[in-house]
Amino acid sequence: MDYTVKSFNFITAFLLLAFAALCVVAGDESLDTREGEDVTLKCRFNEQHSTNEFSYYWARWTVGNKYENVAIGNIQLNTNYRLDFRPERGIYDLLIKNASYGRDNGRFECRVKAVGTGADVHQEYYNVTVLTPPQPPQVAPGNIAIATEDKRQELTCSSIGGSPDPTITWYREGSS
Template sequence: MRLLTTCSHLFQFLLYLVLLLLLSVPNVYSQSVVTSNQVAKEGDGEVVIPCDYSQVNETPLSVIWNEVNESGETNTNIIVNDVMTVNGRYSLRKSPGNADLVITKPVRNDTERRFKCEILLQRRKFIQSDPSMLTVYYLDEPVLSASASSVYEGESVTLTCSKPDGDPDPSITWYKDGQALSTTDTTRFTTSEDALEIHIEAATAADGGRYTCKAESDQFREEGKNSNQIDLKVIYIAITFESQGGTATCTAKGNPIPSSLMIHKNGEMNDKGELTASVKINEEICKADITCSAENGAVSATETLKTCKTVPSSCIALTTGMFFVGVFVGCIGLAAGLIGYFRIKQKKSEAMRSTDTRKHDTYMKYIADTSDENHTYQDLQHTKEETAYINARAGNYHHK
């Protein structure tokens, strides 16, 4: 029993010594260096891979960045350290507790490269971070081509957008005159399964315009990459020849713009213009062969006047009669207006007669005329020169 007790005490003593010895040695393995994977785009100014050693209790003697393989083994020389802080595109950026690796102008070949940060302590002890992997996304510009840049109306044409290289895999969007083009509109054109081709079976004037394609991906959703521009020209000419209101008018439009426009009557030119021409309609014209022709240097077209509507003579007589009735009514209205004007002017003149009896210096005596019962006070107030004020106070009346 005593032997067992002695052995137990000895074991406890040895365990205490081991623990004391371990506590006297710097706890290197409990300290960590933290880094993380990073993502960049090709064309960025720089990408920073962090190295955080703020949990290390000792002041490091040196910081070293190495490139490692998938297994974490160093496969190149030192990239940067405290002595060589700049090495081509790589540089060491230090701050208290941090020693970051800076890579300027990352390129697609930098993707999936792995880097490790090492901290050198006293007694040649190293603390290493886990490998940090760099991913660089990229996207090339698509290239647009066409089977022909200029086609006649009714001909076929195919536009092809080459799918660019990119990570992640890009998608393609078509644009016409700056507006997104719906590739599901099968009434106008057909597209390939991957939407890299647009085939127009019979081109129309509406198909002409400026075409581009744009490559986009999750990492390049906002900016994307635009292709070159192709200006598709559809050569055509269109004529409209109609009669209305006693006139047959012919108009033309096309690409190129029409250079001449002519109306013929039985083969002889009747009128000529650039974009429009017209001829008066009568029974003789309607019985003749009336055509309109136009050309623009590339194509020409002729249109026959299909509807010839003359203005009936009864309508002309009615229009003339209405004109004279309008003149007569206008004259009556003018006369009535003048009469009204002078009557209003006369009333305004009468309204200006004053009955202000306070102006004693202009009073005149009132002499009653008993022979005329209609002779009133107001009649005596008005003169051609000015308003006369009548003294109508008691004692100033005189009778004839």
């Protein structure tokens, strides 16, 4: 085998691996849901990844950046999660029932791994935002402030909670 054929084989193998890597990695998808509602995270892959050769995982990043499995194969590890596990059709969806800010707000990932090597065959990521209302805004030093001409008057408006963080905007009465 001459140098040209070896180079061609190497370049072809490299390009195939690079293309496969690009096909495997999917970007993060953002999903919003209200607290108490159900939401489905879809994980779809090439159905050639049968249950005999691959293992399947759903995991989440919890508050404090802790990695935690929520499903392994066809077993969900929390009663608020349900699986649609049909690997013969390329389906491994996670249904979050009764979404909770404390439990479900954050990043979820689906992974299909090769048994034996642990290599990622497919992965998908979701950033789930559980929408919660903020508490009513509070004005300090109070809702009624008496201002004196040529004297500085500082007012602060704040609200606690809310997901995503609330935006507070000041308006002067009679203006838009």
